[in-house]
């Protein structure tokens with residue numbers, strides 16, 4: 260099969276002046292026709308990656324490839340990418356049609372071609388009939404669609420979207436998430452989308468890059484990232500998690516709060532200190548005798564679809580449980596969970612180290 264890679268970052272570092280590096284030796288690939296999300300807290304370097312792809316800034320070290328050719332020095336207007344900015348950066352003095360037509364006019368396209376392409380782009384974003392409207396007469400969601408039409412009319416290979424939904428209220432934001440995802444599927448253009456909202460990333464992406472402090476902490480499908488977080492940062496950042504200290508007794512057996520639990524993880528040293536992660540929705544409430552673990556309930560909140568129950572085990576570890584069953588503050592309850600619900604993390608492990616460990620472990624096991 261032909262190589263689907265469009266963009267590749269190879270050991271890219273970005274440093275402004277004498278400040279510490281904003282991106283630190285970052286490598287990844289972006290493939291044709293997929294929806295990528297750069298996810299991470301404020302200041303972690305998401306926008307910097309978009310600016311490097313767009314050509315608004317150059318890397319300090321490393322190489323950026325576009326279809327296998329280095330593009331470090333290629334100016335922004337010569338790249339097959341278009342950006343949708345957070346504030347949409349529409350021209351307030353031009354109507355909808357002229358906003359979308361702008362790039363084609365700059366390129367010197369003929370009027371016939373401009374008419375055809377602008378109408379096609381407006382059809383894609385459901386704005387046919389709005390051509391003569393002024394931007395100030397458009398709602399937030401409609402402006403968003405004009406900005407997208409303005410990007411797709413140039414038929415780029417990649418569209419970069421920098422937190423394009425952050426200005427919208429929650430309901431519209433959810434609608435636009437769905438709309439954007441559908442649009443990307445229909446167009447088949449690669450989208451690289453920036454957000455700091457983990458639910459948005461999980462709902463929309465084919466692949467997520469989780470960033471922190473200028474490094475990619477983990478990349479993978481939403482399910483990979485949610486079910487198999489690589490370290491404490493990812494586990495904490497993506498949804499709520501119980502992260503509790505443990506000791507790996509042997510492969511598939513981890514000890515925590517004085518109890519041994521079967522698990523599905525291996526490849527650790529014997530008696531290695533680890534952290535175990537269990538999602539609150541993977542814990543079920545039972546009687547103290549039937550549970551794998553006992554906690555004393557400290558607080559309980561009703562959240563509409565479930566109760567959010569918080570309690571402590573004998574070692575003082577805090578446990579958060581999402582359950583449709585109620586508990587009583589002060590009572591002892593048992594917690595039951597499947598072995599698959601436990602995810603074991605080595606302390607401070609990077610994605611590279613995690614991959615190496617898994618590889619070494621599976622090689623060793625195949626050799627037996």
Ligand SMILES: Nc1ncnc2c1ncn2[C@@H]1O[C@H](COP(=O)(O)OP(=O)(O)OP(=O)(O)O)[C@@H](O)[C@H]1O
Nearest residue numbers: 275278281299300301302303304305306307308455
């Ligand atoms: N032109 C610049 N000169 C100096 N420092 C910069 C410049 N642009 C960005 N930075 C710094 O680089 C770091 C990363 O910024 P970046 O905008 O990439 O983060 P981000 O993850 O997109 O954050 P946010 O979600 O807040 O937009 C920040 O510490 C920021 O202050």
